[in-house]
Amino acid sequence: MAAERPRRVLVVTNDFPPRRGGIETFVFSLCEGLSAEVVVYTARMRGSERIDAEGRVLVVRDRSRLLLPTRRVARAVREVAIDHGCDRVVFGASVPLGLLAPYLRAAGVRPAVALTHGHEVWWARLPGARRLIRRVGRDVDVLTYVSEFCRARIAAALRPADAATMVRLAPGVDPNRFSPQADSGEVRERLGIDADRPVVVAASRLVARKGHDVLLAAWPRVLAAHPEAVLLIVGDGPARRRLARAASVPAVSDSVRIIPGVAWEQMPGVYAAGDVFALPCRTRLHGLEPEALGIVFLEAAAAGLPVVAGRSGGAPETVVDGVTGYVVDPRSPHQVADRIVALLDDPAGARSMGLRGRERVIHEYSWASAVATLESLLR
Numbered sequence: 001m002a003a004e005r006p007r008r009v010l011v012v013t014n015d016f017p018p019r020r021g022g023i024e025t026f027v028f029s030l031c032e033g034l035s036a037e038v039v040v041y042t043a044r045m046r047g048s049e050r051i052d053a054e055g056r057v058l059v060v061r062d063r064s065r066l067l068l069p070t071r072r073v074a075r076a077v078r079e080v081a082i083d084h085g086c087d088r089v090v091f092g093a094s095v096p097l098g099l100l101a102p103y104l105r106a107a108g109v110r111p112a113v114a115l116t117h118g119h120e121v122w123w124a125r126l127p128g129a130r131r132l133i134r135r136v137g138r139d140v141d142v143l144t145y146v147s148e149f150c151r152a153r154i155a156a157a158l159r160p161a162d163a164a165t166m167v168r169l170a171p172g173v174d175p176n177r178f179s180p181q182a183d184s185g186e187v188r189e190r191l192g193i194d195a196d197r198p199v200v201v202a203a204s205r206l207v208a209r210k211g212h213d214v215l216l217a218a219w220p221r222v223l224a225a226h227p228e229a230v231l232l233i234v235g236d237g238p239a240r241r242r243l244a245r246a247a248s249v250p251a252v253s254d255s256v257r258i259i260p261g262v263a264w265e266q267m268p269g270v271y272a273a274g275d276v277f278a279l280p281c282r283t284r285l286h287g288l289e290p291e292a293l294g295i296v297f298l299e300a301a302a303a304g305l306p307v308v309a310g311r312s313g314g315a316p317e318t319v320v321d322g323v324t325g326y327v328v329d330p331r332s333p334h335q336v337a338d339r340i341v342a343l344l345d346d347p348a349g350a351r352s353m354g355l356r357g358r359e360r361v362i363h364e365y366s367w368a369s370a371v372a373t374l375e376s377l378l379r
Contacts, residue, residue, distance in 0.1 A: 008037040009378060010081050010109065012100060013092025014067050016042040016059070017051045020264065021205060022295040023117050026171040027092040031057045033371035036378070039084045041077055042092075043067050058084070069099040078107050088378045091115065094143055095123050098136035111141040113377045115169065116154055118146070118292025118313065124157035125288060137162035142377050144169035146293045147314025169374060171295045172367030173302045175358065177268055180304030184272035191232070191257055193273070198229045198344050201274035201305070203267065204281075204296050206237030206260075209289055211280035211310050211330050213239075216246045216256070218280075221337035223255060226344050234270055236260035271303035276343045276350060280310035282330035291315040298365050301325075301357035306350045308339050324357030 011031055015023040031038045038057040043065050052059040060080050067073055077100055081089070087109055091098045094114035101112045114136055123129040137143055137158040143166050145151040155163035185195075193199060200222070204210045212233055219231055233243065233256065240260060247256040262270060271277070277300035283290040290313030297307050297318035309315045310330030319325045326339040343350040 007088070008039055008084055008086040009034060010077075010084070010086035010089045010104075011038060011040045011042075011057075011092060012067070012077055012089060012097050013040065013042050014097070015092045016040060016045075018045055018047045022171070022293075023093065025264075025295060026117075027115070028055075029172065029367055030090075030371060030374055031055075033367055034375060036088075036375075039080065039086055041067075041080050067097060069096050074100050074103040078103050081107055081109050089113070090374070090378070091140070093117060094120055094136050094140070095129070095133050098140055099132065101136070101139040105139075111378060112139070113142050113144065113374065114140045115144050116146070116150060118150060118290060121150060121153045121290055121292070121313070122285070122288035124154050130157045133157050134159065134162075141165075142167055144373075144377075146170045147317050149290070149314040149317065150292050167373065167377060169370060169377075170293060170365060171298065172365050172370040173295070173298045173361050174367060175302045175362050178271060178299045178302035179268065180272065180354070180358070182268035182272035182303065184269055187266075187269045187273040191230075191259070193230050193232075193257075196228075198226055198276075198347075199232055199274045200229065200276045200278050200340055200344075201232045201234065201271060201300065202277070202279050203234040203262075203270060203300070204279055204294075206233075206235050206239040206243060208239055209281055209284050209291065209312075210239075211282050212243050213246060214280045214282070214310075214330060214333050214336055215278060216243065216252065218333035218337035218340070219252050219256065221334065222340050222344070223252065225341045229255060229344060231256045232270070232274065233258045234260075234262050234267075267299065268303065271300050271305060274300075274303075274305055275347065276308065276340055277301075277303075277305040277325075278308040278336065278340055280308070280328055280330040280336050281312045281315050282310050283312045294318055298361050301354070302361045304351070304354040304358050306343050306353035307357060308336065308343070319357070320360065324353055324360055 091114040098114040307325035
């Protein structure tokens with residue numbers, strides 16, 4: 001009799017390295033943490049060879065650059081599941097790939113867990129897309145959610161029975177990696193920032209929703225109180241050129257650094273180089289584009305920084321207002337500036353806030369807890 005093949009988890013996702021972002025970090029970290037063997041089926045991406053060779057999980061790349069639930073992809077995913085002995089599946093994002101669940105169930109792959117992030121909020125509000133997410137909720141065994149804000153909006157599109165089975169699965173942070181003790185000297189030295197200059201960090205993809213433009217509008221007011229302050233904008237994206245123009249005006253040009261292309265492994269040093277983390281993210285497109293949660297807020301808090309977060313979607317859930325940082329009106333440069341100035345005025349109080357934020361992340365947003373939740377759902 002042939003030996004029984006080991007139980008394996010199939011992860012079907014478009015969100016995987018080398019593509020970078022909060023969802024990619026979330027999915028990759030879950031895959032790395034699972035105790036079961038993992039097979040990832042994902043899209044073809046430039047520069048994926050090194051990631052695929054070095055990772056602990058087996059990665060199978062589709063020929064396309066974007067996975068859609070077509071018949072061809074359904075056949076390919078089903079063949080990978082059968083060939084590799086996968087009997088459970090995780091969809092890295094519930095829509096649209098969760099629509100593949102019935103094809104995998106027919107091949108004996110169950111349970112099916114579909115992760116939700118933030119884009120499902122607008123799927124849940126648009127009539128045609130709403131029907132699709134309702135279908136996914138019916139066909140998978142459980143939908144997860146990253147924040148209470150997201151849960152409430154997504155649940156409104158589901159059948160009551162499916163909404164009742166949703167489970168919180170928020171991203172985690174490694175507090176040993178993101179720590180106040182991380183080496184910040186190299187970052188400050190490379191950027192020519194003296195050790196005694198206060199630094200405000202804003203790290204994220206450079207898109208309109210993140211609020212870098214409001215942060216730049218607030219910056220002259222910060223400089224009026226703290227002329228030596230430096231604003232460090234870390235990331236890249238479609239808003240980069242527009243932000244570079246805004247940062248080039250004489251009033252702020254000497255104090256703003258925009259740093260694209262920072263490797264993931266360098267980010268602990270970037271956070272540690274800061275005194276405050278600020279990102280006044282905002283909801284756009286009449287409520288269709290909110291901030292789902294914001295893993296950068298959690299990483300910054302783990303690094304011991306007080307956090308200034310915009311009032312958008314689930315972002316306020318990452319901050320205890322007045323205790324670990326501040327939640328601000330993301331369309332008010334004056335309020336953003338005033339909160340940053342208050343933190344820079346009181347370095348000891350700011351450090352105390354940051355340490356309370358770190359303790360909260362350790363207790364409420366650990367990867368061990370996130371992985372344990374996913375493993376319990378897969379059982």
